[in-house]
Amino acid sequence: MENFKMKNCLGIEIGNYRIKIAYMEKGVLREYISERIEEGAKPAARLCAETIRDLLAQKMIRCKKAVFVLRQEDSYVKKFKLPLMTTEQLKLNLPYEFQDYIGERLDAFQYDYAMIDRTDDGMELLAAACRKELCQQFEKIAKLAKLKIVGIVPSAIGLERILERALHGEKKDFAVLDLRTRAVMVHFFNDGIYEITRTMETGCMEIEKIWNRDPEMIRELGLDPDESAWDENDKKNLKSTLDERYRSIGIQIMRVLNFYSFNNTDNTIDTLYYCGGGARFKELTDAIRANLDLPVKSLGELAPEVDLEKMPEWLDSPQTYGVLLA
Numbered sequence: 001m002e003n004f005k006m007k008n009c010l011g012i013e014i015g016n017y018r019i020k021i022a023y024m025e026k027g028v029l030r031e032y033i034s035e036r037i038e039e040g041a042k043p044a045a046r047l048c049a050e051t052i053r054d055l056l057a058q059k060m061i062r063c064k065k066a067v068f069v070l071r072q073e074d075s076y077v078k079k080f081k082l083p084l085m086t087t088e089q090l091k092l093n094l095p096y097e098f099q100d101y102i103g104e105r106l107d108a109f110q111y112d113y114a115m116i117d118r119t120d121d122g123m124e125l126l127a128a129a130c131r132k133e134l135c136q137q138f139e140k141i142a143k144l145a146k147l148k149i150v151g152i153v154p155s156a157i158g159l160e161r162i163l164e165r166a167l168h169g170e171k172k173d174f175a176v177l178d179l180r181t182r183a184v185m186v187h188f189f190n191d192g193i194y195e196i197t198r199t200m201e202t203g204c205m206e207i208e209k210i211w212n213r214d215p216e217m218i219r220e221l222g223l224d225p226d227e228s229a230w231d232e233n234d235k236k237n238l239k240s241t242l243d244e245r246y247r248s249i250g251i252q253i254m255r256v257l258n259f260y261s262f263n264n265t266d267n268t269i270d271t272l273y274y275c276g277g278g279a280r281f282k283e284l285t286d287a288i289r290a291n292l293d294l295p296v297k298s299l300g301e302l303a304p305e306v307d308l309e310k311m312p313e314w315l316d317s318p319q320t321y322g323v324l325l326a
Contacts, residue, residue, distance in 0.1 A: 009150065011320040012052065013069035017181050019051055022321040023061050029306055029321055031059050034313035045137060049144030067151040067323045068138045072185060075130040075154040076101045077194055083122045098129045110135050116193060126193060128154045156187055156194045158322030163192050165325055166302040173268040176299060177253060179278025181205050184249055186256050198256045204278035207245050210238065211281065246287035254291045275299040279315045
């Protein structure tokens with residue numbers, strides 16, 4: 001997994017609900033775009049490319065180099081140790097380290113790795129695997145958008161690079177909460193190196209739909225889609241529903257952190273940092289704080305170089321920025 005430090009580059013993540021674009025110019029984040037797309041499914045390659053081109057044109061961004069972000073669910077990232085071997089031997093052995101995840105379909109995946117440590121006895125690696133078909137899809141989108149693809153990087157590595165910059169060489173454990181639409185994830189980092197992700201199926205979708213007054217969602221709650229028809233009792237019931245969603249997510253996160261600490265008693269995690277679209281809802285982050293003994297802070301506190309007042313959307317996917325860091 002190479003570093004892509006360059007003067008001008010785009011970081012692009014294509015999600016189910018949003019396209020995120022980070023624009024780095026001369027090593028500084030100049031622009032961050034988070035654009036809502038067709039609900040529930042990624043657009044076709046051509047439509048996706050057209051959207052990217054339109055967004056770049058609107059912001060008058062002429063940069064052509066791009067790093068695409070692999071979402072957590074689209075890649076496997078694993079840390080492991082191997083005996084010393086040549087590069088060719090490693091290429092042959094690397095796929096088998098992912099066999100438990102992908103079964104016998106090893107040749108359908110593309111692999112890459114980064115060396116963490118090397119001793120006389122062996123080497124410690126951080127490796128990634130993703131479907132070749134997905135990489136080809138990114139290449140197609142880049143071509144249609146008239147971009148030059150210079151890298152495809154797992155989102156966890158984007159977070160790792162943000163932590164690495166904040167650590168300044170210090171070794172420390174981290175937990176990063178990603179409040180996504182379809183799932184809530186907690187990413188764990190040991191000594192600043194990605195270790196594992198725990199995923200909770202309950203995402204922030206219902207919360208987002210309620211806040212956006214989605215008619216179908218409002219009807220499911222037994223309310224009239226016309227908010228002007230609500231009485232005080234309706235408003236109270238809606239607030240109770242939201243409060244219960246916040247509390248449920250907070251409890252799930254508490255359980256995940258407790259389970260990790262039980263199995264890793266020597267960890268040095270002292271704060272839970274959060275990001276993701278759900279970070280827009282202060283009531284949710286407050287509920288998470290209420291369920292934890294740890295301080296709960298925005299991941300933006302580890303990236304003071306990012307102007308969150310100018311680019312609050314950065315918290316939707318800091319990974320899109322992180323993949324551009326060396």
